[in-house]
Amino acid sequence: MKRVFLIDDDEVFVFLTKKVIERSGVDVELTVFSNGQEAMEHIKGIAGDESKLPDVILLDLNMPVMDGWDFLSTYQEVEVAKSIALYIVTSSISPYEVERAKHIKEVKEFIVKPIAKEKFIEIIAH
């Protein structure tokens, strides 16, 4: 079973992502954080514990308190005991943000919302 962290403040999108998971039929344990800070505090607490770290992180950019970019710059300094596939999932189509993401090696891919069922299955399969 894959463990997925979803970091997004948009409650409707979180609801929809749960539906997508339901319908894609993959076996996933989803944990939701409504901003970067909540997620970061949690990850710092389990950074050394491979059994609790996620396989996949889906990260929104425009969030209150700590946005996606701030999350990433802190995340780069945390030593996690596992290789985690991190995806930016955003409604932004700004080329500037796409370019900025390219320079962060921790980011596996820049995905523009929505995530289709097929794309989600592909992410989980890796």
Place this chain on the structure above:
Amino acid sequence: MMTGVPIVQDEAKRLAALRELEILDTAPEEEFDNILSLACQISDTPMGVIGLLDENRFWYKAKQQFPVSHDSSIEMFNSLDADLDHPIVVSDTSLDSRFMDHPFVTGEPYLRFAMFVPLTDENSLLLGYLIVTDSTPKDLSEVQIQGLKMLGKQVMSLFRLRKELLKSKRLENESRIDLMDRKQVARELDKQKSFYENILNKIPTDIVVFDPNHRYLFVNPFAIRNETLRKYIIGKDDFEYARYRNRDESIAKKRRAQFLEAKTQGKEIRWEDSLVSPGGQIITHLRRLFPVYDDEGNLTQVIGFGIDITERKQLEEKQSVLVKQLSAQNTQLLDFCNIVSHNLRGPLINMSMLVDFIEETNDLDEIKLLVSKLNPVIESLNTTFNELVESIQVRQNLEIESEDIVLKDSLKRALDGLEMEIDKSKAEVIIDLDEAPVVNFPPKYLSSIFHNLISNALKYRSPDRQLIIHIKATRTDNSVLLMVKDNGLGLDLEKHKDNVFKIGKVFHKHPNAKGLGLYMTKAQIDAMGGKIWLESAPDRGATFYIVFANQTPKE
């Protein structure tokens, strides 16, 4: 062209006239070199030639910085089918089919600009061209073109003089010196001298010539208009001139420094000079100084030119203002793209996904659940959209009417509209508007500003203490300062100072925080020529200051 003489040349007659000059393959002569040098100076080009159209070559009598002695590809000249009275100006050879394949264009010296002044004799026979050229494209002013035309005529009078000299030499050889001819030669020489002076005196450019010690040898009327002063200055320097005219020596000192720079560098220097005319207009000159050396390399003269470039300068300034405006508009456009991306695209995606799910299911309960999720999405979309439309209107509506508004009334309406939230949060509002009870401002904007700032304070209140909002108006000379202060969460200005008033920026965890309110507030205040700024620190509350401009006190 009706006035011109078309090139229909009798080649045999043309060549005969050329041969008569006995000039082909002779050594360089100072007179021609000087004319060419002057031509290059007038046109501000580094290269040039005075060339003669021989049977199958274009031979250079004078050349400046030109790498070869002649040009054997004379076909190009056949394509110069303009009339003989008008020079041909080629601003960019690489765009002109007559020149783009010429070896001097495709190879060394890579010519891009060329101007051809036809050299025609009294029988309209085309003997050659005075050519100035450059390796960068350019345009010449009418004044420059006229100057070059005059120099072209001067080359022709040198040719005539040459013929006369040859003729008189032959007569001398035959020991039959004809006094009349000698007088004619002297007359021709006088004519030539006055011709030069004519050019230098009439060309609308400042021209001065200095000796190696920076004393004036020549000044043309455009450099000094007053004839007495112009005569006085010859043999003097700028310091003597300043004393004579009771002026301080600052300009003389500056000029001396520039002169010495040209002298030490041994090459041309140029700079721009701005001064205010008696009419209050700023006049800009491009000034150039270049040293002239003799054959032994000794400095003989320094020549100075000044050209009025005020018009060009004004154009440049207009362009730079335009660029600034455009880039400001571009930033605004980017802001709008941001909001479309973040605040409209997000809800739209949610909507379309919800609709997809609804279409895929037949389960009534599931459909009900999905539809219930649609409502908040549509509501947020609607709010964002309305705010966006409104903010565009603020940016566009420059003619909105201001009125005298009693601040207390407008504030009360805003507080009434937020009554529920105020009650819920048990906020205390302190109002102190006695010093400036009235402002002149668009009523709609003022209510919107109050609403946004108070909702802002309510949204970002601290859970640890009772919210107190303090609203105070004070008066300065010609403006009213409004302060809206809270004791809420505050924010880190170090981190957010550039973004506070931008679209789509949120700094707090709040479901409705879309960052549009402050953008709107700033847009409304900007539109009326006012100012807004924020003082804040994390957990120390936030204070907004607004300046309402142009508030003349009422008696």
